[in-house]
Amino acid sequence: MRVTMKVNGQETTAEIEPRLLLVHYLRESAGLTGTHWGCDTSNCGACTVWLDGAPVKSCTTLAAMADGHEVRTVEGLADPVTGDLDPVQQGFMEEHGLQCGFCTPGMMMTARALLDRNPDPDEDTIREAISGNLCRCTGYENIVRAIRWAATHQTVDSQEVSA
């Protein structure tokens, strides 16, 4: 079957098997390897992307389900024109919110969605929001701080980009 979807604002299309998972479509067909695969069972969240503005786990989403829809991945987080990092990305760097980097794209997509919904979340809210994203390196402490950093460094530009 042929699917067509907007990925980070760019239209993509490919002939696929109906069973193809969205994570594999993004990595293999669209060539965007920033979205990682980690568990197969929706537990780890390394594959988290946005489907029509809401985070989904792309390892348990069929590419066919995204046909005609809009997908946003980690490659679409920075400003597409200037290349400036989103405050979430900057926060992860400033607060050492990543180590091996494998969970980071999914974690940041979840964080960006949280901040769009709630620009000033407290620690408990952040912890609950990222509880579907596993990290084996950081013990979560600095991820929470990174998201707080982003919350306190929101810019008008970033709000527009993420909207």
Added chain:
Amino acid sequence: MTATEIPPPDAALSPAGNPLGFGRMLRKEDARFLRGQGHYVDDLRLPGMLHGAILRSPYAHARIVSIDTSAAEAHPKVKAVITGAVLETLNLAWMPTLSGDVTAVLATDKVRYQGQEVAFVVAEDEYSARDALELIDVEYDPLPAVVDARHALDPDAPVIRDDLEGRTDNHIYDWEAGDAAACEEVFAKAEVVVAQDMIYPRVHPAPMETCGSVAHMDPVTGKLTVWTTTQAPHAHRTVYALVAGLPEHKIQIISPDIGGGFGNKVGIYPGYVLSIVGSIVTKAPVKWMEDRSENLMSTSFARDYHMHGEIAATKDGKILGLRVNVLADHGAFNGVAQPTKFPAGFFHIFTGSYDYPAAHCKVTAVYTNKALGGVAYACSFRITEAVYLVERMVDCLAFELKMDPAELRMKNLLRPEQFPYTTPTGWEYDSGNYPAALDEAKRIAGYDELRREQAERRAAAAEPGADPAAPLMGIGISFFTEGVGAGPRKHMDILGLGMADGCDLRVHPTGKAQLRLSVQTQGQGHETTFAQIVSHVLGIPPEDIEVIHGDTDNTPFGLGTYGSRSTPVSGAAAAVAAQRVKDKARIVAAAALECSPDDLEWEHGRWYVKGDPSKGQTMAEIAMASHGSLELPEGVEGHLDASVVYNPPNLTYPFGCYIAVVDVDPQTGQVKVRRFIAVDDCGPRINPMIVEGQVHGGLADGVGMALMEVIAFDSDGNNLGGSFMDYLLPTSMECPSWELGQTVTPSPHHPIGVKGVGESATVGSPAAVVNAVLDALQLRHADMPFTPAATWRAMQGRPLRPDLAIE
């Protein structure tokens, strides 16, 4: 420097605002990861690349009667189907393990654990490869499985390793350390002896990125390139050369970005070898990536130690001796990655942080029908098990003596003046101030106040009409001594390869530098930390120092990153290399300034004439002069490089004190970690931000192991932890906000005094959480993990065996 004196970071800043040496610095590697431009093995795409998938055994123990691959071979997208019989023709069906045993690449005679590799399919894409697995017809003759290690040596136990000639039982080794007779004497006379059985259950490192590789054997040049998830690329290259008879100079191992290792990526897995065989057979690059179930069921597990401890003491709490018997479950093949002379790793450091004369351990290792492994998961070669044992035994003693566990520890801790200290089992601890770390942890925790709160809560709970849902509060302490940075090479080798590591430092004509390392980061931030080490010595801005690693064609030989050895070993190599460059720079500067090297003094990044600071040469000027036409003294070569192989004189011994505060729901058994205080002493901190991150991650490991992580088996040997729905990892909800502290005791033998920290928190934290839970329940012992069900059972006096679902 006293233990509590924190050294200031290097004061000067680089043009980019980074410290010229030690201090908080944002990581250089982050830029690519934040943009989704990390480059992991699975991200690699090569022209014509094929994909492999592995058929695995559904049985824990079964004879293979037949394998029919014809239907799989007929699949239109399948390029090759490889079985053990095919590998036998290549003499590749078996390969050596890292501990002198052999393991099957693909099973030929029997399968010996559930998930063992039986056949390998190479196809045009991964989905087709996995489809074809379904088309392979294997007939098995199931055999009884050895699941409970305690019955592995029963006379009627099935013999798992009948592939080994003359083998009639499942015994691997007995190994002892310490002085049994001295213990006998001490224990016979002791006023108090407390004995306790405990299990450190089988757990799994479970890095977020699973294991995999892409192999490409160039049929024209005969060069084999393997991009693979390895913490030890050079060791892998040598092993491939030895296993396959491939010429080592024609093998290139590339370890790109690694999505976490924790020990899981030290060993060589059949899948790596199969991707190589697949590439040789198909003459195309072959990628193999395991899925999560394969990772959890077949790659290196950790722990699985059944321990019996006995502690002897006086009535007032002076410890006199500790002895322990261990039954070590090694799985179906002995594949532990320990230094050769230490079959039980560094377990004999179990005497811990305390001063007593008598200690002895005996470790008996057995085969069972489970996956092999047994060193992975950030354990510093079994020090995790050792620390858990001693810290539980000390708490058991405190329980029996009705003493405060902090007071009991303080009474027995080694004193600063005892260092360097030789333990009863032969380790020489390099430096430490243990009481200061315990005091600091108690101070941060507000320990006395916590005990007061606990007493009030217990009193309130004893009142008539007390709230039955009021949480049970527990406080747990753990004090650990780590031993990291293996070798020295005369004592420590793996497969005959001495544990020393090389490093090349080249300063280019314009004063920018490249540092090539044998160790390999899996998230530890080597590209930043090692640049800071060189900057600390030479004053070159860290942003001008590129760290190159993870490619055997472009880095010097060394044994890689595990056992927290990068900073203690390669960090020392980098510091020594930088010092040699600095010494040579002095000679060059003297030639340029037409004076004697003895007339020069150093300030950060510059040699200058004593008494005339205006006359000097910066490193950039010296670098250009080294490569230019300046006439150098007789015997001094041009350029500004240094090559070092660092052979550590001893391990370094980081230590720390951890305090956990938990609340247990008396009605559900749910444990909440309310607070966790971690005081670490790893010597001076090169980049405090990275050190704290390393500690945070290890603390989460400890919470995971204490509360939820376990790979259990049913009585048929079915693995019950084969997915993240069954093998639970701590999330942000189970982890508290960590409260960190530090003391600083430099290592006297490391060139820059640092000790390593990668595994400290994993080693030290499980006992703190377990001690806290048992303190809350006012029980002497129950085995982790304290899932709600297990905690509830322990409260009812019916504790669970954590390793078996069915007794």
